[in-house]
Amino acid sequence: MFNQKKIAMKNFIQISLMAIVTNGCLWPAQSGAQVIEDFKPSSVNQPGKDYPQVNSEGRVRVQISAPDAKLVQLDIGAVKYDLTKDENGVWTGESAPQDEGFHYYQLNIDGASVPDPGSLYFYGAGRWGSGIEIPAHDQDFYALKNVPHGQVREHLYFSQTNNSMRRCFVYTPPCYDKDLSKRYPVLYLQHGGGEDETGWSNQGRVNLIMDNLIADGEATPFMIVMDNGTWTMRGPRRSEGGTWPPRGWADGFMNTLLNDIIPMIDANYRTLSNQQNRAMAGLSMGAMQTRIITLANPDVFSGVGMFSGGSISIGDVETAEGFKESIKIVFVSYGSRELESGRFSFGGDPVENTEKLKELEMNAHFYVSPQTAHEWQSWRRGLYQFARLLFQDSK
């Protein structure tokens, strides 16, 4: 679907919604079926490792030598699958079909939860652990290709707000080091809860998404700053009269972002350092932070992207002075399975909210990632769609 990049946004959403309905019927029938023996090593295996593997159904097969173990399980998608031991003490087994895209998983060996020694590791669910890629029909948009590549820079800096050293990753587009007089817009892009500043460039593949978009002339080249939005100082709980989501973590990160990160980036990179050329986006917790921070600071940001973490309501806009006039784009997206479950539509129906913003003549967009849940494939697709719309005036 992503190969047809000229497809209109409206048609795209309609097709996506059809896919949701179709999938709802087909999926359960496949679960108990015969396993198709066309497994191949996952694309994010460690060098030279044959396992884990994935087949054409999206099943994950793992294998580990544990001669003295009593029970070894594959733990993926909140389900534990028992493995089988052979005469050499090697355990093997596979999961039910998984959705397209990236998933966290782990092994359980006699009660110990550990990473699979065959996979690369990714930070999520509050730990460095195993990840796997289920090949996706649209994986071309985040594939590593022989096109001009930007850089992902590890940047260490001192934060006055936190009185400590911090780290962010900065994506600079392929052209950044070619014309040293050119300046660039900046997107501040946040991870989800239990993740960190490594998520978007590791499992999110944001640099490859951008490199491919820019090579195809589909996006304005811009910089992306990925910092750590985890913030432990929380506001009062709901039971104590607090609001949901709690404001503490958003306010804490807001101070760091406004007082430390943005000035540091503007001082060290060739940025276009004004509101028109600055956006914020995030996934899940990062989307909730984006909502709170951009509603409070429409003089700082002109673009708002929220992936799988609420939406902007009429009420939000009415109480946020200057938001309606200053914000140039509001983009909201979800995975189709999130909408089916209804678990992630806090803050009002996101489709309805988007329509209401359009009635206010705001540039509002809503996108649904077909057949994906609260996972990275939804966020890769959301970022891809958002990036094509962002900073169009800077093109």
Place this chain on the structure above:
Amino acid sequence: MFNQKKIAMKNFIQISLMAIVTNGCLWPAQSGAQVIEDFKPSSVNQPGKDYPQVNSEGRVRVQISAPDAKLVQLDIGAVKYDLTKDENGVWTGESAPQDEGFHYYQLNIDGASVPDPGSLYFYGAGRWGSGIEIPAHDQDFYALKNVPHGQVREHLYFSQTNNSMRRCFVYTPPCYDKDLSKRYPVLYLQHGGGEDETGWSNQGRVNLIMDNLIADGEATPFMIVMDNGTWTMRGPRRSEGGTWPPRGWADGFMNTLLNDIIPMIDANYRTLSNQQNRAMAGLSMGAMQTRIITLANPDVFSGVGMFSGGSISIGDVETAEGFKESIKIVFVSYGSRELESGRFSFGGDPVENTEKLKELEMNAHFYVSPQTAHEWQSWRRGLYQFARLLFQDSK
């Protein structure tokens, strides 16, 4: 010892050699001693993880919940230590004292070798696995401090030689993005066997070593390029009449380095792109590659650094045309325990070889890292010493 940065190299080596002798007597006596209960979480634990821990003796204590396991072991320094299970199914235990610095380790759970879920992961021994830091008396030189920091950039590029996409990491010094007219010398720095392009900036901390040296005015600011020197196409084995070390992997990487990496770096960064401002160094396998590649190309490189991987002999210099005249520095280092074991002095005694090069009036240096083996603390210290001597004419 590293705090006294003005100490002369000659005295430094003498002190180091004394340390070896002293250590040879003291170490075995400590092994069976009472465990001192002052354990603290390792500095390279995952966020929020209490284990693994290290005490003032350098013992490593691990802990993992594995209620149904029969045997859980800590595997570090080629020794396996049995852990003890408590009534909650949590296993705990510690190693004998370890040398200062960084060590790879793993857990064994009923025969399965897996990473410790408490530690950060590092690529070495052909896998992503657990690592631990034993606080070192000289750790200040690679500590994260509030000084100006350079960047470590992930750089993707197409290699004609390999007909594939490759990745390197590029360290740019703190000043790189300040004065856009300034150009910099470049060190090409290689990892060891079973490691990759991530080693020097992760467990090697090369960016922090450089940032601290530059902040103290102790090193000329230069760039460092870290690529993947692993090369599977080998020459004939010794039993088949081949030489040792086999030339295949060095030749293979040499082509990639000379034909792809160096031109790519010179085209994309503000380098001083001549022999006078280009050096190569490496550890273990990377040192052997450095020896072969620089002996064959003294018109390309002026600096040679070899950490724990042989040395340059008179015979080498006599048969390498132009080497004696063109090379401005030859630096060789080892960990003291490597010299004690004698396992790593292939290619002739490195002290003797260094003295012979000095007799030829070459600028030759030999350094011994006190009380360390074939491990990263030796290589951090080697790099620290080498970096202070490199590109002095560019200062």
